[in-house]
Amino acid sequence: MQNQSPLLVVKNLKTYFPSGKAWFGKQNYIKAVDGVSLRINRNEIIGLVGESGSGKTTLGRSILRLTASNQGEIIFKGNDILALKGSALRAIRKEIQLIFQDPYASLSPRLQIRKLIAEPLLLHNIVPEAMVDQRVSELLEEVGLENYFKDRYPHEMSGGQRQRIAIARVLALQPELIIADEPVSALDVSVTAQILNLLKEIQKKNSMSVLFISHDLKVIAHMADRILVMYAGRIIEEGMTQDLLTHPLHPYTKLLIASIPSYENRNTTRRINQQKKSDQQYSAKNGCPFVGRCAEAQSVCKQIYPHLKESKGNRFVACHFN
Amino acid sequence: MLLEVTNLRTSFFLDNGELKAVDDISFSIEEKQTLAIVGESGCGKTVAAMSILNLVSLPGRIISGRVNFEGANLLELNNDKLCDIRGRKIGMVFQEPASSLNPVFTIGAQLRETLVRHTQLNKHEISARAIKLLGDMDFKEPENWVNAYPHQLSGGMKQRAAIALAMCTQPKLLIADEPTTALDVTVQAEILDLLKFLKEEHEMAMLLISHDLGVVAELADRVTVMYAGKQFENASLEHILTVAKHPYTQGLLKSMLHLDTINNDFLEVIPGSVPDLLDLPKGCSFHPRCSLKESICQEHVPKISLHKNNTLCACHLVTNQY
Numbered sequence: 001m002q003n004q005s006p007l008l009v010v011k012n013l014k015t016y017f018p019s020g021k022a023w024f025g026k027q028n029y030i031k032a033v034d035g036v037s038l039r040i041n042r043n044e045i046i047g048l049v050g051e052s053g054s055g056k057t058t059l060g061r062s063i064l065r066l067t068a069s070n071q072g073e074i075i076f077k078g079n080d081i082l083a084l085k086g087s088a089l090r091a092i093r094k095e096i097q098l099i100f101q102d103p104y105a106s107l108s109p110r111l112q113i114r115k116l117i118a119e120p121l122l123l124h125n126i127v128p129e130a131m132v133d134q135r136v137s138e139l140l141e142e143v144g145l146e147n148y149f150k151d152r153y154p155h156e157m158s159g160g161q162r163q164r165i166a167i168a169r170v171l172a173l174q175p176e177l178i179i180a181d182e183p184v185s186a187l188d189v190s191v192t193a194q195i196l197n198l199l200k201e202i203q204k205k206n207s208m209s210v211l212f213i214s215h216d217l218k219v220i221a222h223m224a225d226r227i228l229v230m231y232a233g234r235i236i237e238e239g240m241t242q243d244l245l246t247h248p249l250h251p252y253t254k255l256l257i258a259s260i261p262s263y264e265n266r267n268t269t270r271r272i273n274q275q276k277k278s279d280q281q282y283s284a285k286n287g288c289p290f291v292g293r294c295a296e297a298q299s300v301c302k303q304i305y306p307h308l309k310e311s312k313g314n315r316f317v318a319c320h321f322n
Numbered sequence: 323m324l325l326e327v328t329n330l331r332t333s334f335f336l337d338n339g340e341l342k343a344v345d346d347i348s349f350s351i352e353e354k355q356t357l358a359i360v361g362e363s364g365c366g367k368t369v370a371a372m373s374i375l376n377l378v379s380l381p382g383r384i385i386s387g388r389v390n391f392e393g394a395n396l397l398e399l400n401n402d403k404l405c406d407i408r409g410r411k412i413g414m415v416f417q418e419p420a421s422s423l424n425p426v427f428t429i430g431a432q433l434r435e436t437l438v439r440h441t442q443l444n445k446h447e448i449s450a451r452a453i454k455l456l457g458d459m460d461f462k463e464p465e466n467w468v469n470a471y472p473h474q475l476s477g478g479m480k481q482r483a484a485i486a487l488a489m490c491t492q493p494k495l496l497i498a499d500e501p502t503t504a505l506d507v508t509v510q511a512e513i514l515d516l517l518k519f520l521k522e523e524h525e526m527a528m529l530l531i532s533h534d535l536g537v538v539a540e541l542a543d544r545v546t547v548m549y550a551g552k553q554f555e556n557a558s559l560e561h562i563l564t565v566a567k568h569p570y571t572q573g574l575l576k577s578m579l580h581l582d583t584i585n586n587d588f589l590e591v592i593p594g595s596v597p598d599l600l601d602l603p604k605g606c607s608f609h610p611r612c613s614l615k616e617s618i619c620q621e622h623v624p625k626i627s628l629h630k631n632n633t634l635c636a637c638h639l640v641t642n643q644y
């Protein structure tokens with residue numbers, strides 16, 4: 001598996017948004033994605049976890065070129081996506097599909113489900129027109145919906161059912177990579193479990209790769225083979241799921257794990273707050289972006305930026321002391 | 323008993339029918355105890371809390387029931403007395419801290435106003451108390467933060483300010499409705515730590531509303547499970563986590579994610595989703611989703627009954643022997 005060529009390789013990707021007005025002096029930027037490198041193998045689920053605002057959505061959208069990047073390479077099956085144009089770009093777009101948190105926003109409210117699922121099939125000439133209805137039925141079955149849903153409209157369905165429709169539309173194109181951006185974050189507990197099972201099932205059945213984005217480490221732990229932890233636009237730790245969760249290296253990963261509410265934490269109070277010296281979050285200009293919140297910080301952390309480097313056992317971490 | 327809710331019913335009278343948001347629920351909270359109401363969205367948790375405070379407005383109406391707080395029925399008190407109890411004895415915190423904080427006044431001004439209204443302290447003491455309250459809520463440099471406006475605070479700080487406001491009068495009971503749902507997990511942990519500390523320190527009881535069993539496991543002593551407006555089970559936390567008898571409670575527990583669900587397993591799921599409260603299934607409202615249902619379940623609504631260990635359960639199959 002190690003020798004097999006990866007499906008997607010991202011190298012030093014940067015996506016910045018201008019912020020504030022550039023009246024005098026220089027323009028400020030929000031460095032939403034700030035030098036991210038990653039690799040997604042075939043038939044693998046990669047979990048991308050981090051707090052809100054860490055840049056997860058921007059990274060996903062940058063890979064699809066829905067958001068323009070400033071720098072970097074995105075190599076999908078050997079082709080640099082950033083260099084593609086016209087029909088070549090459209091062809092790649094078919095092979096990488098996005099699933100959002102809110103399926104409602106991506107489903108046209110005026111179309112019946114049969115039309116919504118037929119749309120991608122027709123657009124990309126996936127099956128002959130005469131076969132479309134048959135294929136729509138199969139797709140509905142694959143995502144666990146009865147055939148009568150064909151005649152419904154999105155607003156007549158629950159959040160979980162709409163997410164199933166969004167998944168059916170993605171499956172219609174048989175993509176090689178799915179980017180699932182917080183696909184269960186708006187769903188109830190019981191429905192979340194259903195959708196996670198469905199995503200796992202279709203991934204296995206179709207041998208697809210998934211970039212699974214979530215702010216919830218529990219969801220990521222359940223889904224991912226390998227985990228990337230993102231903080232302030234950068235990947236700060238990477239490892240195989242079990243390794244990373246049982247032996248987290250980066251203080252931020254440790255904090256994420258310690259923060260998960262549980263019965264075991266009943267008698268711990270102030271596990272987090274004692275570490276904080278100020279409510280004003282200090283961020284170092286050149287140093288570690290996590291230094292203002294880090295329980296293990298030393299003076300070097302304010303001056304020198306810790307690059308992501310290989311640690312023992314196929315692990316990667318961006319910290320001077322771990 | 324600090325709070326005793328008996329046979330509470332609240333409905334919304336809508337154009338297309340009576341929506342029974344809270345349909346005959348009873349529970350009690352002892353001094354210093356934390357009771358959690360858990361359930362998926364739309365099951366009536368918030369309406370239950372608002373009903374307890376007698377804060378339901380049209381088209382909603384409290385139809386029947388008693389809410390005894392320190393011996394007085396809140397549903398029968400005159401408005402002055404009710405406002406006094408809500409202001410001094412019962413604090414409230416919501417999912418959106420914005421609903422407790424006024425955007426045009428500083429945090430300090432809001433704290434001082436509440437202190438003026440409900441305490442006998444002089445001006446100097448009030449200013450000092452406002453600063454101390456923020457300090458108690460883990461604000462570092464509270465003397466500076468009293469002068470901040472809500473928009474100058476981060477999400478977690480806003481929620482801590484909202485809790486400070488609720489704690490001004492040292493309430494006997496704090497009602498917290500999804501207090502951490504909108505927050506990042508690390509900030510959620512800060513708030514959970516804080517709530518645990520305050521409960522201990524002030525010997526305060528709490529009514530916690532949450533859809534997250536992890537949060538409940540960390541804070542609650544007792545749990546009541548709601549489904550589609552009805553109370554399905556009411557038991558100690560340990561009972562719920564280990565030997566819950568109601569099929570819905572069991573289903574929720576099985577769909578719950580832990581870090582150690584790391585694997586390639588599928589989750590056991592409850593099929594379907596919460597029904598429309600205006601179109602409830604006949605009999606047990608859970609029967610279309612219940613794998614254990616029998617014919618009686620489709621005909622008769624199960625009554626909630628008392629079992630061993632002071633446990634309540636509403637299921638035809640859970641008999642008195644258990």
Ligand SMILES: Nc1ncnc2c1ncn2[C@@H]1O[C@H](COP(=O)(O)OP(=O)(O)O)[C@@H](O)[C@H]1O
Pocket residue numbers: 017018030031032050051052053054055056057058059
């Ligand atoms: N279109 C945009 N214009 C300006 N700033 C943006 C835009 N999209 C995202 N950002 C900023 O980029 C950062 C990362 O955002 P995002 O990728 O949405 O993070 P996440 O998905 O991890 O919550 C945030 O500071 C956000 O405000």
Ligand SMILES: Nc1ncnc2c1ncn2[C@@H]1O[C@H](COP(=O)(O)OP(=O)(O)O)[C@@H](O)[C@H]1O
Pocket residue numbers: 334341343361362363364365366367368369370381382599
């Ligand atoms: N103001 C209102 N008007 C009509 N229906 C309402 C109103 N408030 C709540 N409901 C309904 O009452 C039910 C219970 O709502 P709620 O208590 O907010 O659920 P939860 O807090 O458990 O998510 C839902 O079906 C909701 O649609």
Ligand code: SF4
Pocket residue numbers: 250251252288289290291292294295296297298301306318319320321322
């Ligand atoms: S480099 Fe320093 S501040 Fe950054 S995570 Fe490591 S110990 Fe903490």
Ligand code: SF4
Pocket residue numbers: 568569570606607608609612613614615616619624636637638639640
């Ligand atoms: S009463 Fe019947 S349908 Fe309802 S939870 Fe019990 S077994 Fe299931």
Ligand SMILES: [Mg+2]
Pocket residue numbers: 056057058182
């Ligand atoms: Mg996002």
Ligand SMILES: [Mg+2]
Pocket residue numbers: 367368369500
């Ligand atoms: Mg609610």
